[in-house]
Amino acid sequence: MPDPITHASLSFIIGRHCFRDQKALFVLAALSPDIDVFIGGLFILLTGLWPVSLTDFFDKSMIFHPGLSAAIWFIPIYGLFLSWMFRKVGKRAAEANFNRIYTVVLVGMLLHLGLDFLQTGNRPLWPLDLTVGLNILPYTPGGRLGTMMAAIALLIFDTFMIYRRQQPPQPPF
Numbered sequence: 001m002p003d004p005i006t007h008a009s010l011s012f013i014i015g016r017h018c019f020r021d022q023k024a025l026f027v028l029a030a031l032s033p034d035i036d037v038f039i040g041g042l043f044i045l046l047t048g049l050w051p052v053s054l055t056d057f058f059d060k061s062m063i064f065h066p067g068l069s070a071a072i073w074f075i076p077i078y079g080l081f082l083s084w085m086f087r088k089v090g091k092r093a094a095e096a097n098f099n100r101i102y103t104v105v106l107v108g109m110l111l112h113l114g115l116d117f118l119q120t121g122n123r124p125l126w127p128l129d130l131t132v133g134l135n136i137l138p139y140t141p142g143g144r145l146g147t148m149m150a151a152i153a154l155l156i157f158d159t160f161m162i163y164r165r166q167q168p169p170q171p172p173f
Contacts, residue, residue: 003144003147003148004031004034005148005151005152006115006147006148006151007030007031007034007112007115008027008030008031009151009152009154009155010030010111010115010151010154010155011026011027011029011030011031011108011111011112012027012155013154013155013158014026014111015027015030015108016158016162018107019104019107021092021096022092022093022096022100022101022104025086025090025093025101025104025105025108026104026105026107026108027108028086028108029079029082029104029105029106029107029108029109030108030109030111030112031112032069032078032082032108032109032112033069033070033075033078033109033112033113033116034065034069034070034112035069036064036065036066036067036068036069036070037061037062037064037065038061039064040060040061040062040063040064040065041057041061043061043063043064044057044060044061044063066116066122066123066126067123067126068126070112070113070116070122070123070124070126071123071124071125071126071127072113072124072125073125074126075106075109075110075113076106078109079102079105079106079109080102082105082109083098083101083102083105086101086105087101115137116133117132117133117134118133118134118136118137119133119134119135119136119137119138120133120135
């Protein structure tokens with residue numbers, strides 16, 4: 001799986017251009033399939049299986065990943081739940097059409113799965129032990145750092161281009 005910074009950067013860029021009013025919702029939805037990593041970290045801390053280092057903690061927190069939240073068959077159900085939650089919690093989401101919120105959430109989650117598919121993939125048919133991926137993005141720590149840096153560079157470039165479009169033309173002298 002690409003790191004959370006890559007997921008957040010690319011989903012922010014897409015959300016900024018395609019879902020202007022709900023870009024924060026889109027980013028949260030795009031990050032949500034990795035909730036099982038957060039749950040794994042809580043499990044590690046609550047059960048007393050104390051890690052010896054931060055790297056060990058991150059490795060052990062992957063105990064439930066990839067799991068149910070990244071299964072392609074569960075995404076529509078999970079998307080309904082998240083859409084309902086966002087409408088209960090967010091003022092702007094509560095005012096929006098439910099179909100619009102559900103579409104934003106579903107596209108965000110599918111973006112996440114698509115990025116995971118570019119790497120080693122996930123287990124899209126969980127609980128079956130079938131891993132599918134294109135192996136285009138490297139999974140090594142150095143490769144993940146490169147993917148993260150490329151996503152940040154793309155975010156900076158996109159921000160610069162938006163800023164440049166908003167500036168009035170300058171006279172030549």
